[in-house]
Amino acid sequence: MARKSLNEMLADLLTSFPDNNTKFITPAILRTYFDNFIKVIRPSYALLRRDTGVAQAVTTVDTPLVFTTSDVTASLGEYTANAAIGEIARVDGGGTVNFTFTASISSPSNSNRLLTFTLYKNGVAIPFRQSQSFNVANETLSLSFNALHFNATAATYSMRVQSSVNETFTFSNMVLVAQTIPVNSYT
Numbered sequence: 001m002a003r004k005s006l007n008e009m010l011a012d013l014l015t016s017f018p019d020n021n022t023k024f025i026t027p028a029i030l031r032t033y034f035d036n037f038i039k040v041i042r043p044s045y046a047l048l049r050r051d052t053g054v055a056q057a058v059t060t061v062d063t064p065l066v067f068t069t070s071d072v073t074a075s076l077g078e079y080t081a082n083a084a085i086g087e088i089a090r091v092d093g094g095g096t097v098n099f100t101f102t103a104s105i106s107s108p109s110n111s112n113r114l115l116t117f118t119l120y121k122n123g124v125a126i127p128f129r130q131s132q133s134f135n136v137a138n139e140t141l142s143l144s145f146n147a148l149h150f151n152a153t154a155a156t157y158s159m160r161v162q163s164s165v166n167e168t169f170t171f172s173n174m175v176l177v178a179q180t181i182p183v184n185s186y187t
Contacts, residue, residue: 045179046079053172
């Protein structure tokens with residue numbers, strides 16, 4: 001069952017719990033309501049990570065980042081993740097997803113490179129991106145950004161990267177987290 005919105009839970013509250021003069025509030029109604037409420041507020045997330053430094057060729061065209069591990073144990077069935085192709089999928093729609101991306105990047109021996117990281121949904125770039133300039137050879141820099149994205153349907157997300165010049169960069173301490181955020185409405 002898809003996660004309900006906070007507004008849906010409020011409507012359920014008003015219809016499930018009348019003044020009880022008619023004695024229609026039952027233990028089953030209470031259990032159902034609170035079960036749905038817990039599902040609305042519980043944390044749910046999936047992540048992709050690459051801890052140790054791994055070199056990856058980066059071109060002037062957006063290329064999916066490759067991760068080494070994935071974790072969906074806290075996804076509660078709302079996400080799947082595939083590290084080998086760098087994708088996190090939201091199984092059902094109706095949700096706002098908070099994306100957090102962090103990485104340490106080591107530049108090649110050349111300097112003056114610009115890397116741009118872009119979040120993709122269903123293979124299409126969405127307007128969340130962050131760039132990092134490398135001005136010194138063999139420089140290691142950190143990058144991080146957050147993005148909130150509402151999606152009414154199931155979707156697959158990936159983080160892609162491109163460089164101003166075809167080059168090999170080393171990525172480490174890299175994590176992409178997708179976390180469901182409870183919202184008032186999914187419409």
